[in-house]
Amino acid sequence: MLGALMVLSLSCVEEDKGDAAVQDNFDRQALLSFWADEIIIPAYENYSEELGQFDSLVQSYRAKQLQSDLIALKAQFQKAYIAWQWVSIYEIGPAESRGLRNYSNVYPCDTAELLGLASSANYNLSLPSTFDVQGWPAVDYLLFGPNDLSVSPELRQYLSDLSQRLLNLSQATLQDWKNSYRNSFVANAGSSADASVNKLINDFVYHYEKELRAGKIGIPAGVFSGMPLSNRAEAYYNGDLSKQLFLESLEAHRRFFSGLSYDSLNRGPSLKAYLDYLQIEENGTLLSTRIEDQFDLVKQVASSLDSNLAKAATDQTTTMLQTFDALQQNVIWMKVDMMQALNVRVDYVDADGD
Amino acid sequence: MAISKEPIKAFTNQQLSIAPLLVFRIVFGLVLAYGMFRFWYFDWIEKLYLEPQFHFSYLGFEWVKPFGDWTYLLFILCGISAIGVAVGFWYRISASLLFLSFTYIELMDKTTYLNHYYFVSMVAFILIFLPAAKGLSADAGWSLKGLEQRISRAYYLPLWALVSLVYFYAGLAKLNSDWLLHAQPLKLWLPGAYDLPLLGPYLEKEWVAFFFSWAGAAFDLSAPFLLWFRKTRPYALFLVVVFHLLTRLLFPIGLFPLIMVLGAFTFLDHRYHQRLLIFIGRIIPKGLFKVRFKLPLMEFKAKQSFQWFFGLFIIFQLVWPWRYLAYPGELFWHEQGFRFSWRVMLMEKAGYASFTIVDARDKQSFRINNADYLSSFQEKQMSFQPDFILEYAHYLAELHRQKFGHDDVEVYADVQVALNGRSSQPFIDKSCNLAAEKRGYSPKKWILPFNDTIYGI
Numbered sequence: 001m002l003g004a005l006m007v008l009s010l011s012c013v014e015e016d017k018g019d020a021a022v023q024d025n026f027d028r029q030a031l032l033s034f035w036a037d038e039i040i041i042p043a044y045e046n047y048s049e050e051l052g053q054f055d056s057l058v059q060s061y062r063a064k065q066l067q068s069d070l071i072a073l074k075a076q077f078q079k080a081y082i083a084w085q086w087v088s089i090y091e092i093g094p095a096e097s098r099g100l101r102n103y104s105n106v107y108p109c110d111t112a113e114l115l116g117l118a119s120s121a122n123y124n125l126s127l128p129s130t131f132d133v134q135g136w137p138a139v140d141y142l143l144f145g146p147n148d149l150s151v152s153p154e155l156r157q158y159l160s161d162l163s164q165r166l167l168n169l170s171q172a173t174l175q176d177w178k179n180s181y182r183n184s185f186v187a188n189a190g191s192s193a194d195a196s197v198n199k200l201i202n203d204f205v206y207h208y209e210k211e212l213r214a215g216k217i218g219i220p221a222g223v224f225s226g227m228p229l230s231n232r233a234e235a236y237y238n239g240d241l242s243k244q245l246f247l248e249s250l251e252a253h254r255r256f257f258s259g260l261s262y263d264s265l266n267r268g269p270s271l272k273a274y275l276d277y278l279q280i281e282e283n284g285t286l287l288s289t290r291i292e293d294q295f296d297l298v299k300q301v302a303s304s305l306d307s308n309l310a311k312a313a314t315d316q317t318t319t320m321l322q323t324f325d326a327l328q329q330n331v332i333w334m335k336v337d338m339m340q341a342l343n344v345r346v347d348y349v350d351a352d353g354d
Numbered sequence: 355m356a357i358s359k360e361p362i363k364a365f366t367n368q369q370l371s372i373a374p375l376l377v378f379r380i381v382f383g384l385v386l387a388y389g390m391f392r393f394w395y396f397d398w399i400e401k402l403y404l405e406p407q408f409h410f411s412y413l414g415f416e417w418v419k420p421f422g423d424w425t426y427l428l429f430i431l432c433g434i435s436a437i438g439v440a441v442g443f444w445y446r447i448s449a450s451l452l453f454l455s456f457t458y459i460e461l462m463d464k465t466t467y468l469n470h471y472y473f474v475s476m477v478a479f480i481l482i483f484l485p486a487a488k489g490l491s492a493d494a495g496w497s498l499k500g501l502e503q504r505i506s507r508a509y510y511l512p513l514w515a516l517v518s519l520v521y522f523y524a525g526l527a528k529l530n531s532d533w534l535l536h537a538q539p540l541k542l543w544l545p546g547a548y549d550l551p552l553l554g555p556y557l558e559k560e561w562v563a564f565f566f567s568w569a570g571a572a573f574d575l576s577a578p579f580l581l582w583f584r585k586t587r588p589y590a591l592f593l594v595v596v597f598h599l600l601t602r603l604l605f606p607i608g609l610f611p612l613i614m615v616l617g618a619f620t621f622l623d624h625r626y627h628q629r630l631l632i633f634i635g636r637i638i639p640k641g642l643f644k645v646r647f648k649l650p651l652m653e654f655k656a657k658q659s660f661q662w663f664f665g666l667f668i669i670f671q672l673v674w675p676w677r678y679l680a681y682p683g684e685l686f687w688h689e690q691g692f693r694f695s696w697r698v699m700l701m702e703k704a705g706y707a708s709f710t711i712v713d714a715r716d717k718q719s720f721r722i723n724n725a726d727y728l729s730s731f732q733e734k735q736m737s738f739q740p741d742f743i744l745e746y747a748h749y750l751a752e753l754h755r756q757k758f759g760h761d762d763v764e765v766y767a768d769v770q771v772a773l774n775g776r777s778s779q780p781f782i783d784k785s786c787n788l789a790a791e792k793r794g795y796s797p798k799k800w801i802l803p804f805n806d807t808i809y810g811i
Contacts, residue, residue, distance in 0.1 A: 218721075
């Protein structure tokens with residue numbers, strides 16, 4: 001340990017000579033900048049834009065009840081819901097403090113509760129008890145469910161309120177990212193449990209495990225219940241959208257892992273690059289390659305699934321379960337192998353170690 | 355041939371100053387009181403003991419459970435008795451309550467097991483039997499005259515032996531190929547502290563990980579000897595302070611460095627302790643002291659029974675960590691005999707455990723979402739420790755027996771574990787119905803063999 005002191009004193013000396021030693025550290029700041037500027041903020045910009053168009057159609061339809069508006073509205077719903085898949089992963093900072101995901105995409109929607117609230121015209125959508133009567137699942141129900149909006153001013157009002165709330169939440173989140181959070185996110189490049197790299201990796205892996213693997217595939221396929229639960233599929237009422245939502249989310253995860261910008265035009269630092277920098281491999285195969293290949297395999301297994309996952313859950317249960325298993329392998333490689341290699345602690349009570 | 359007992363007797367019965375023991379008692383009590391405060395302050399009582407619906411128990415201590423909001427009282431009791439020890443008020447009772455309450459807390463859920471909590475429990479136990487409040491205490495009065503009390507060396511021996519054992523066994527445990535030849539797990543851990551001033555940029559270098567590994571092992575193995583001999587003692591104490599400061603900087607290690615430094619300082623010559631106490635006595639307002647000393651100045655001689663009991667205690671401590679030899683396979687992998695053996699910061703292990711419940715009557719099966727039953731901390735700890743996996747499987751089996759209304763419930767675990775930077779690999783026999791496996795000390799046959807070799811102790 002005397003030597004440790006020598007290291008301490010040596011480091012003081014070498015510091016003066018220039019920081020050649022520092023350069024071979026993986027540049028976490030560049031990683032965070034790329035995530036913020038090339039992936040997260042563009043994703044929020046796109047989401048807010050699609051959502052803005054969606055909202056203006058909602059307002060127009062509420063005012064005039066034109067059938068043409070309703071058709072355009074339904075088409076725009078798909079675009080906006082897809083855009084949501086690209087921001088859902090990043091529940092950090094302004095999104096986390098607003099509970100963005102819980103207010104935007106908790107499914108299944110409690111339709112009885114929703115109808116009751118809408119007709120009472122007395123509701124407060126900022127209460128946590130209203131998670132499952134708002135957001136995209138509730139919009140999905142209103143637009144594609146059994147109700148005729150053209151004869152129900154309360155439901156049109158409710159739809160308008162849902163749309164406005166989604167819009168406000170997304171715009172406020174985007175503004176926070178642009179105004180101040182971006183810089184504090186990038187500056188917080190340390191190694192503590194609440195530093196940005198640690199937190200976002202945790203959020204990313206959590207989203208992959210809970211939202212993508214369990215939420216979109218596992219739960220409707222009946223992995224946790226023993227029998228398929230079709231009504232737990234995403235976009236249940238506009239069912240043909242559900243597989244596409246899954247694939248978009250899968251692609252969003254993959255690009256984040258591999259370091260592809262939101263528009264996929266640029267490559268940048270990434271989890272893959274970080275793992276390769278540390279030369280994490282087994283028997284000559286890089287861990288990052290195994291993870292990327294596994295993303296491809298998931299896509300391949302899922303390719304034969306019906307575009308409606310609610311339907312696939314009952315009609316193609318085996319394929320759904322195979323998709324789940326393919327997804328599961330990457331949970332292990334990312335949550336166990338990757339997080340150990342990157343020395344990222346799994347989010348838990350911050351107790352002592354020894 | 356009979357060995358003469360006389361030299362041993364003369365050694366153990368030699369009278370030494372009480373001062374180091376007084377300092378130890380006071381600071382140990384204060385540190386533990388602070389520890390309890392910390393538990394409350396960080397909201398750990400709530401998160402670790404009240405929020406989880408299920409707790410992992412030590413074999414034979416299944417009856418030790420948190421008891422709702424009243425659990426707070428337990429922590430308060432522990433904190434108060436720690437202060438009782440520090441000030442030496444009703445000392446024997448305070449020390450007993452401290453040992454009992456602290457140990458109870460540790461037994462409530464083995465998720466939180468740390469070697470240094472075990473160390474604290476053992477020290478608190480020893481303290482019950484030491485004459486640690488025969489000076490500078492509420493019981494004996496605060497006069498500095500109390501510093502002149504003398505006690506048998508036998509009273510110091512259990513403490514010294516335990517401190518030495520912790521270092522030496524921690525050092526022995528490092529004599530393996532992962533630690534010495536691959537610098538694992540330090541090679542994984544050190545780069546994480548890259549943002550440390552000065553040292554940070556070097557922590558990613560391989561030679562630094564090797565240097566820390568070898569230096570750490572050498573320190574642990576030599577510290578007890580350096581502490582025992584008067585000539586090397588000052589160097590040993592210097593190293594102890596540097597070593598624990600470094601570990602404190604590099605790892606989230608809580609109160610452990612403080613407690614070990616404190617333990618090591620009981621070796622220090624009594625004159626330093628006396629000076630420290632006299633100095634503190636001077637700066638504290640005089641009014642606080644009752645000048646009258648309640649006890650006669652005397653020598654406290656350790657009884658035969660004390661000496662026999664703690665002799666056996668130390669022998670037990672020497673032998674108990676070797677129980678792992680009774681289990682086949684790699685200790686780091688199966689962890690049978692891993693705890694209570696001073697294997698400190700030895701491995702980086704993580705896993706992912708997925709459980710399937712089978713209703714054997716109607717052949718239905720489904721997976722468990724662990725987050726429905728465990729806190730994230732519990733899930734993390736469970737996913738690579740076989741005894742946790744089995745206990746949790748039994749809990750799930752019992753829950754579903756009640757749910758299904760019959761006993762034909764099977765539980766299977768699909769677990770992948772990564773150890774010291776190796777790729778994750780299957781950990782548990784997937785085809786083994788864990789609901790039918792018994793808890794106990796016999797080797798767990800359903801743990802799959804480790805597909806690599808770690809050489810060494």
